[in-house]
Each structure stands twice: as C-alpha cells, then as structure tokens.
Amino acid sequence: MTSKIIFASKKLGTIHHNQLQAMLDRFNLGTLISSRKTELGAMGQTMFVSSTKGDFILKGNPLYHGQLEEEKFFIENIVKRTDTPVPIPYLIDNSSDIFGWSYALMPHLPGEHIDSKLLKNTLTKENKLQIAESIASTLAIFHKWKVADFGELHTETMKITPFKPTYTDWIFQRIMFWLEDAKKYSTITDEDIEWSRSLLAEAEEAFHSLDSPTFIMGDFKPGNFLVNSGESGWRISGVFDFTNSYFADPVSDLIKMVTYYLNHNETGIAKHMLNKYFEGWSGRNFIKSRLKVHMLHQRVLDWGNGKATKTATWDNSLSFSEWAATYTELIASLVD
Known part of the structure; x- marks a missing residue:
C-alpha cells in the first residue's frame, strides 16, 4: 500500500x-x-x-x-x-x-519544523544551508538500504511486491494516469499531454539504466522531520511518517524539498542540497532526466489536487505544461 x-x-x-x-x-x-x-x-x-x-x-x-x-x-x-x-x-x-x-x-522526538512559527523567520541563510546539508546526508544514508526489486511492501507478508511490468512502466503510466484524471477538474490540452509524453520519452534510457532500487521515504517534506541546533550547527533531529515508503529511484526523495525551497524563493538552498547529495555521482545527464520526471510526477499530483480542491495558488492563465516546465527545467539546471 x-x-x-x-x-x-x-x-x-x-x-x-x-x-x-x-x-x-x-x-x-x-x-x-x-x-x-x-x-x-x-x-x-x-x-x-x-x-x-x-x-x-x-x-x-x-x-x-x-x-x-x-x-x-x-x-x-x-x-x-x-x-x-x-x-x-x-x-x-x-x-x-x-x-x-x-x-x-x-x-515525541525533539526539535522544530523548519516552517514552524518559532523558526520560520529566525533561521539565517547559514542555518538553512546547514539544514540543507543535513537533509542531503540523511537521505543519502537512507538510500544505502538497497534491495533486489523495485516495488512496495506487502503488508501481510512483509515482502516486496515488484512493480509490474517494470518500475519505468509503473512510474510513467502513473504520471499519465493522473494527468488524464486532472481533466475532471481542469483544462488539460493535447499540447500538455504531448509535452509530458516527450519529457518521459527523453528520460527512458535514464530510467532503464537503473538497476539498484533503494528504500525511499516517499514523503520527505518539512512536516515530516524536525531540526535543532547543536555543537556542529543545525541538523535533523528526527524523521517520522513512513506511510509512503517503498523501494525505487532514490532521486525521487529530493523532489518535495526542492519544491518547498523553490516555492519559498530559496533556489540557492535547493541547489546546495542537490549538489551535496550528488557529490561523487557520475552520469549527470541521466540524473537530470530522472529529476525532471520525478518533478513532473509531483507537478501532476499538485496540479490535480489544487484544481480539484480549488486551492491552487499559481497563475490560472498558465497551462499545465507551462506551469510544470518552470519546475522541471529549473531543477535540472540546479545540478552542476
């Protein structure tokens, strides 16, 4: 589940x-x-x-x-x-x-949420950079838990049920399913569909090259971790809520925090987090392709939810592809 x-x-x-x-x-x-x-x-x-x-x-x-x-x-x-x-x-x-x-x-774990009333307006840029580094290192440590199959935990057998037919098919089909679903609540044009499909097609080789699924938290966002200040600066002091965890592409765990930083006009913090996480990684083009797909996935879900609940805060004159492209292109540009 x-x-x-x-x-x-x-x-x-x-x-x-x-x-x-x-x-x-x-x-x-x-x-x-x-x-x-x-x-x-x-x-x-x-x-x-x-x-x-x-x-x-x-x-x-x-x-x-x-x-x-x-x-x-x-x-x-x-x-x-x-x-x-x-x-x-x-x-x-x-x-x-x-x-x-x-x-x-x-x-109850110690610490505060980064967007809590206590910290929201008191953290300095240096504090935020330290927290971004701690996020990168925490996720990198999580992602050392490697398994044989891309899949989700079966709650009765406690074994991994592989995604069918492949992880690439699963994530690509999921994106297109929810984009089609968004037509119930908003205008999704043929151009939006074609743009999304072309982005997925460009990333096929990058996804097919994945052969080492890892644990991913699946919902790493400000509401699910705490931070505090110690002798070595600001660090994560607790992580919780693993209801959305499964085994897949580790890159996907970065998306919600990148989105948070971009939405708060903290592009530099997002860039710092990403490049700390990817230190020592090779294949930058494949990394960027996968980041763009996972960001598209998140944009599809956020668009559909925002339109269905009438809580969308972005410019209503933008088409889905125009709005989503600002995120997919920006996240790729942040990786050196």
Whole structure:
C-alpha cells in the first residue's frame, strides 16, 4: 500500500481523557498530563500526549489495513541501518476497545519544523544551508538500504511486491494516469499531454539504466522531520511518517524539498542540497532526466489536487505544461 495515492482521511475524532489514560495504562506509561492534536499531523491521525513518564505521539485510525505494521517495519529497519533519529519504540495496539480502532504510540522526538512559527523567520541563510546539508546526508544514508526489486511492501507478508511490468512502466503510466484524471477538474490540452509524453520519452534510457532500487521515504517534506541546533550547527533531529515508503529511484526523495525551497524563493538552498547529495555521482545527464520526471510526477499530483480542491495558488492563465516546465527545467539546471 505504500505507493498508493491516498486522498481520504480517517481523522481521530473526539478523544476523551479517560481513553488516553487507558492507553497509557496499557503500556505502563504513567499518568496523563495533557494532550492536543498535532498541527501538521498525518491526515489528522496524530496527537501529542504528555504523561508523567514522557512525551508521546498517538497515531490512530489507520488509513488501510497494515499501515501501522508497515511503518513499524520501516522504522525498525532504519534503526538497524542508520543513526537517524526516528520514533522508536513504535508500540502498536491492534485492539479496538479503547478508541474503536487500532493505534500506535511512539516517543515525541525533539526539535522544530523548519516552517514552524518559532523558526520560520529566525533561521539565517547559514542555518538553512546547514539544514540543507543535513537533509542531503540523511537521505543519502537512507538510500544505502538497497534491495533486489523495485516495488512496495506487502503488508501481510512483509515482502516486496515488484512493480509490474517494470518500475519505468509503473512510474510513467502513473504520471499519465493522473494527468488524464486532472481533466475532471481542469483544462488539460493535447499540447500538455504531448509535452509530458516527450519529457518521459527523453528520460527512458535514464530510467532503464537503473538497476539498484533503494528504500525511499516517499514523503520527505518539512512536516515530516524536525531540526535543532547543536555543537556542529543545525541538523535533523528526527524523521517520522513512513506511510509512503517503498523501494525505487532514490532521486525521487529530493523532489518535495526542492519544491518547498523553490516555492519559498530559496533556489540557492535547493541547489546546495542537490549538489551535496550528488557529490561523487557520475552520469549527470541521466540524473537530470530522472529529476525532471520525478518533478513532473509531483507537478501532476499538485496540479490535480489544487484544481480539484480549488486551492491552487499559481497563475490560472498558465497551462499545465507551462506551469510544470518552470519546475522541471529549473531543477535540472540546479545540478552542476
């Protein structure tokens, strides 16, 4: 389920004090002090819970069968393979007697989101460059986890189900499917379709050359990691929410942060992050081709969502291809 596009949200709903205390009692985690919903929580699934034994995150009402088990699998493997701070132990209660649904309880990691009220206007350019370097190194470490097949985790067998017929076919077909779907909510012209197909065609060789699938987080964005300042400067202090993780092209994990920086007029920060990540890599043309395709993928999803929900903030006079091309060309130009 990790690679599926999930638009529905199963929020926690109203949670009562006695329910939270019953949860804490189940794991012998002290007496409830306070609780509140998270501002940037995963689809309304999370809540801060503070007790006499520590601070925790409740994640409940799973979006699909196996969501919590899947996330636990990825977290426990990351702990074994890296030093990246992740929420461990990841405790799961599959019974529904307390809340009416299963849930997970995990430690609340230290730090702040880079776009939080506390940091948004206080980070200096040097701070941001340090964070960009930490993002690059964190993702590079994640991507050392290599597997035999491009695919997603099967939540019952906990084995990788390969993409059919190939990863290249899967990602290309996915892009065109969602571009066609966007016609329900916006104007997608024949020129938009042809432009997208030509970009994919140009990248075929780059994708067919991929032979080493890696773990990818799938949703590396400001809401899913924390930072803090230490002796060596600003660094990532925690990463969480592995619901969208699977095994594919590692380059795809860079896209959401590049998009974030570009949308905040921080092109230099995006460039610094990319070039730190790609230090020592060869085949720059193939890298750029893959980046452009993954950026197209993200632009298709964002366009469709923005038009369907009427939350699009870009110039409505632009066609899809005009709007998306500004991102695909820019990201390629950022890699030295």
